[in-house]
Amino acid sequence: MSIITLQIGQCGNQLGDSFYNLLAGELSNASPASQACTLDIFFDQKPNSTKYEPRSVLVDMEPKVIAKCLSTQKKPDIWQYNKDMTFCKQEGSGNNWAFGYSRHGPACKDEIFEKLSAQLERSDMTSGILMLQSLAGGTGSGVGSYLIDAIQDEYPGITLMNIGVMPHLTGEVIVQSYNLVLSLSKLYQASDAVLLIENDTINEICTKLLHLKRPNLHEMNFVISHMIGSVFYPCLPEDGAKKVTTTQQCQAPIFEHLPELLTADPRYKLLTIKNLPQMPDSFKDFSNDTWSGLSKRLLQMLISNSSEASINWSLQPTSKSINKSLANLVIARGFESSKLDPSPFTNKAIYSSKNKAEMKFVSDHHLFNKNQRSLSVLSNSQAFVDPLEKHLNNVYNMFEAGAFVYQYEKFGVSKDEMQDSLAIVEQIAYDYANL
Ligand SMILES: Nc1nc2c(ncn2[C@@H]2O[C@H](COP(=O)(O)OP(=O)(O)OP(=O)(O)O)[C@@H](O)[C@H]2O)c(=O)[nH]1
Ligand SMILES: [Mg+2]
Secondary structure, three states, rough: EEEEEEHHHHHHHHHHHHHHHHHHHHHHHHHHHHHHHHHHEEEEOOOOOEEEEEEEEEEEOOOOOHHHHOOOOOOOOOEEEHHEEEEOOOOOOOOOOHHHHHHHHHHHHHHHHHHHHHHHHOOEEEEEEEEEOOOOOOHHHHHHHHHHHHHHHOOOOOOEEEEEEEEHHHHHHHHHHHHHHHHHHHHHHHHOOOEEEHHHHHHHHHHOOOOOOOOOHHHHHHHHHHHHHHOOOOOOOOOOOHHHOOOOOOOOHHHHOOHHHHHOOOOOOEEEEEEEEEOOOOHHHHHHOOOOHHHHHHHHHHHOOHHHOOOOOOOOOOOOOOOOOOEEEEEEEEEOHHHHHHHHHHHHHHHHHOOOOOOEEEOOOOOOOOOOOOEEEEEOOOOOOOOHEEEEEHHHHHHHHOOOOHHHHHOOOOOOHHHHHHHHHHHHHHHHHHH
16 A cells, blocks of 8 residues: 655655655665565556656755755665656745745646646555645645645545654744644644654754764754654564565555554644664664663653653653653564563553553564664654644744734735634644643
8 A cells, every 4th residue: 555745845855855765775674575565655666667766746846955856866776756746846935834825835736736646546555645844934834735735625535644844943934933833723634644743853863862963954854764764664464475465455554553543533633753772873783772671761752752862761651741642553673573562551641531541562573774673652642732832932922013924914814814723723732731
């Protein structure tokens, strides 16, 4: 079952490029069954071609980033984007959600949809459409918001998922919180799940665990790709080679467990990933991680809502201020991964009292990211209450002072519409805070 991706804007395209590069790299040490599954989900191959093509449509309003994605230089030579599946214009959205949403979106929709429907037709069975974008610029957030609504209208019933990158809380473009609130409110209404990645957390992992002094976007995307790869890479049963007779049985774990587990209550659709270990490649041969050690650390990361770099060990599952979950998918990869004991993740204390403890455990033999053992949890939890409240505060302050509102009105987005988006995101933060 394949996944069609829509990479939008600088961030969406650079991250998508890094993600497919990671998948292609994993193929080199994967079992034949694992290779077949991964290829079926994420890649296509034209007759007589030696290269695999991502099942992807690349969209940006300026040409630079897509041109880079199309260049073959740094890639392992087994894959390459299809030039026909790209769409770009000459003028970006200038970090303005309204420009992307009201101008570029309607003007570009038809051409983008032609490419999207071509990708959908080329896939025998589709799990869904995955959109990758930043929530802070103008194209990923604005054009992405326009397109997700249009896709929902055009393909009712298809599963839609977004990977949204949240900006650093400080030091970037001043209107980023406006863009974030406007885009999140739209994605949340149209999409089945919104997986959020915080650039601040990724930066912390890069500096504290990978010892990179000033991580660049390429290095950050490498970390994010492994994070998302850990929940998208297929998990095969132990005797996978025998059992997976047709690749149609292959699914990305995140799609497979979406409706019945992760977003069982459709009012709550924010997902987060915590994964470990995070270490430079040169450390991996000396790693003595055990399954029980990894499991202990991951549980603590989950309840203290932290990365591996800043685990708060003073919290207990029964402490009041823990990060409460609605649902968790625990994924172990590597040697004897099926032997991991997932029972600590079934502890009722770590779940909201609003639902029964919901946990599923899946495993796979593949040595993902060159780790002998690695562990991830894909979680629907309170993880984003704090950053959302901070962005909401930025928006209240600017909105009350009338700051920069004209930039949005100029492109036809009224104060009332902005207020509606604000109310939707406030409600999301409130619902999660009160789990
Ligand atoms: N993790 C990560 N963040 C990125 C990357 N590129 C940009 N960002 C972040 O995304 C935000 C800016 O969004 P962009 O994707 O550059 O904007 P865009 O969608 O191209 O929109 P316009 O340039 O305004 O047309 C900032 O918060 C950046 O830190 C990337 O490759 N990786
Ligand atoms: Mg751009």
